[in-house]
Amino acid sequence: MTTTTDQKPIFAPQIKVPATYMRGGTSKGVFFNLTDLPADAQVAGCARDNLLLRVIGSPDPYAKHTDGMGGATSSTSKTVILAKSDKADHDVDYLFGQVAIDRPFVDWSGNCGNLTAAVGSFAISNGLVDSSRIPHNGIAVVRIWQKNIQKTIIAHVPITNGEVQETGDFELDGVTFPAAEVQVEFVDPADGEGAMFPTGNLIDDLKVPTEIVPSGVLQATMINAGIPTVFINASELGYTGAELQEAINGDAKALAMFETIRAYGAVQMGLIKHIDEAASRQHTPKVAIVAAPIDYTSSSGKAIAKTDIDLNVRALSMGKLHHAMMGTAAVAIGTAAAIPGTLVSLAAAESKASKHTSGKADDNGFVTFGHPSGTLKVGAEAAEVNGNWQVNKVVMSRSARVLMEGWVRVPQG
Template sequence: MTIKKVHSPQIKVPATYMRGGTSKGVFFNLTDLPVAAQIAGKVRDSLLLRVIGSPDPYQKQTDGMGGATSSTSKTVIVDKSNEPDHDVDYLFGQVAIDKPFVDWSGNCGNLSAAVGSFAISSGLVDPSRVPDNGIAVVRIWQKNISKTIIAHVPMTNGEVQETGDFELDGVTFSAAEVQVEFMDPADGEGAMFPTGNLVDDLVLPTDIVSSGSVKATMINAGIPTIFINARDLGYSGAELQEAINSDQAALSMFETIRAYGAVQMGLIKHIDEAAARQHTPKIAIVAAPIDYVSSSGKAIDKEDIDLNVRALSMGKLHHAMMGTAAVAIGTAAAIPGTLVSQAAGNVERESVLFGHPSGTLKVGAQASQVAGQWKVNKAVMSRSARVLMEGWVRVPTDVLDC
């Protein structure tokens, strides 16, 4: 007699699928998660991996909500905040595509634009702070990096206003503008420049760069980021995704540089640890303005931008620009002497307009020196956000058996 195996049923978890900036992710109210997943640990990670559809050796995430890119393999957990003068806590999980791993080491700047909207619509913001018409100011505590984000969410007739005329390069359709302020954006604790230098010699194996080192600006702002001059790696700074993502040798080179930079920044102790910290640091190449045609076919005139930047996320060249990396760009551009500032003309500025693969983006930042240390009070950029679907995600109950 053959005994039929009994498979576990699926459970339903309330969730909202949202676009924020040039990213998409699955949003959860903390209290809607299964009790065992309401605390950090293996059960939570197992649940989120299954929701997104990872690990997937085919790298398609077909059996989940992920879109098989770093921009679409994301999760967000929001809860009422106990922090003074904050409305909600925001926790971001970057889900690896082909590995059983959720990276909690940094923020997602793009999805930050959707947190305020989600919080209001979910009833997590005190109604007295939300006008029927006008702008709701949502004070967000970013738990990954212990920083404050202020989202300015437009409201119409008591509802979040999502449609509008604001256009964001990298997003097909226009939407309502959401201004996002990243307060005191130096990431985590310690100095904005962890090595104490605006520019370092990043020591690398000679099979990566023949000279054995490359100039780099390593900054903790928005998200830990390593900036390198594009020309030092054989690039123009105007590349689109295919030029780098189709080149496995190039991707391997960038990952090696990222690992060595992470050690020099003090984020990890050995380069082998970089594989378990995919979300941070980011690595980007910078160049003086040059003409190029964006991925949408839009002509970008060098006279209309301050510099070109190309950044990698989760091992691939990003199709536009990560929001947190944009904060790092704006911050570094405001500090004369960094490689970003040099590419942009090395002049004092309070905002910078840079070119990326999908078009352009403007970000503002004001820098000053306090007791010999550089400080930026806030970085500001405009994004947009929209609910794509809401209801429940379903996952097999065995994901909770960790």
């Protein structure tokens, strides 16, 4: 802001930044080409964070994001910065920023698996993928370098007449309308910050305050795959595992309990040194409850039979129960389900055994889990090597499409 000689304020005009508003999986966010950002926002730091906060409309004490592009939920307060990759055998660098709703903070500690489905489409449409790699008709294989977690992801993007095919008949629970299927492969998904099981155990005794459970101990599987995740048996916390959002998000005491569990899990996983640091690392780890399959009705009114799924999972993101399932958490679920002895694989054990007995087993390492919006199928290739579990890749199908493209206007200062 500047002032005139009579001290009346004159405010700088808004700037225009090229941007694309995209849905990827069950999330949506604002996508940028790195070179389109203002010069000071092309590098990590306060200028970049402040720009993205203003784009989304955070911090917003009203929790509405009325003055920004965000949707006031963890699924819709997301930003993505893409650039042509200089890393060998990769096409595009993908950097994800999870924007907090109620405070001025952008969390760069993890990936968004759902928006990953839109990365390949954006990269192709914005010239970040060499034209020689894009068929006139068929599937373009886009090699993505996920910069937050330093991992490779492969997106299989359908192409029709040389352009990204967005429309189709693939249905994804948690997304209202069908679209074209995009298969996504998370290669070597163990999180870049450490071992797949940071404690060395498939199940740990997670020490928590006695207000949560009288014993002060919860069984937990803590895994770094896709995104660091703490899995807890739903029954230990008095849940069935088939809860919908309102059952938890409408209970302030429950939300506080889960945040406490998350903080203690983060310390035991070695992600932070003290539980107080969890407030500055909201995006990771995730906390999820697991249970054997039971019948339930999804948030859209769809009947989910226990015979349709192998287990139920409910996961929290940015302090609230997710309306479906985060893509990165689905990677963690698929990975843990493929490794015997985790809480996830134990929750699915009876269902998987029943399918083997009936001859209906899926021998490709896939597991289908129930979430608040419906079901999701994810597959993992797991093997034990020299006493340590390794997962080569996790595969799932999502969809993506452009919602709007042009410029986002951002006030200066």
